[in-house]
Amino acid sequence: MSTVVRFALRVVVLAVIIYVVTQLVSGITVVGNTEGTFGEAGTYLWVALLFAIVNTIVGPVVRLLSLPFVVLTLGLFLLVVNAALLGITAAISDRLQVDGFWTAVVGGFLIAVFSWVAELLLPLKVKA
Template sequence: MSTIVRFALRVVVLAVIIFVVTRLVSGIVVTPNPEGTFGEAGTYLWVALLFALVNTVVGPVVRLLSLPFVVLTLGLFLLVINAALLGLTAALSDRLDVTGFGAAVVGGFLIALFSWIAELVLPLKVRD
């Protein structure tokens, strides 16, 4: 599979994960745009693409800068980082709303958990 197809598959899987998380966590809401090009699914695809870009660009920098806290808390600070990245995505998008720190932490944890499960099941990464 080419890199572009693999990235598109990751975004689609992430859109499904975000859809599930919005159903499980009451403080995370995606406001769909039924008149958009792809309808309501397009809104979830847009939010997933934005979250993937934030996670790819900002995520490594934040994780590197907070490495002492991650080590000190035995990795639990990564929940705060995931919540911050989800909050940043919500700040950049007018379609995603995250109300409260608790909802962001639970949502970030569920997105990370479901993404990890999806990577185990689907061929989303380039293998050597």
């Protein structure tokens, strides 16, 4: 499977995960664009693409800078990092709304757990 196809599949899976999280957490909403080319599903794909880009570009820098806190809290600070990445995505997009810090922590935790489960079930990793 090519890298582009694998990335596109990851974005689609992430869009489904974000949809599930918006259904479970009342403070996280995606404002669907029903008049767009792909409708509301296209909005979830757009938000998932933005989150994937933020997580790919900003995520490693934030994780590296917060490494002392991650070690000190035995990894629990990664919840704050995931919440920050979700908040950055919400700040970039006018379609994603996150109501507060604790809502972002819960949403970031659920996205991380569901993404981990999806990686276990789907062959999305590059095999060396």
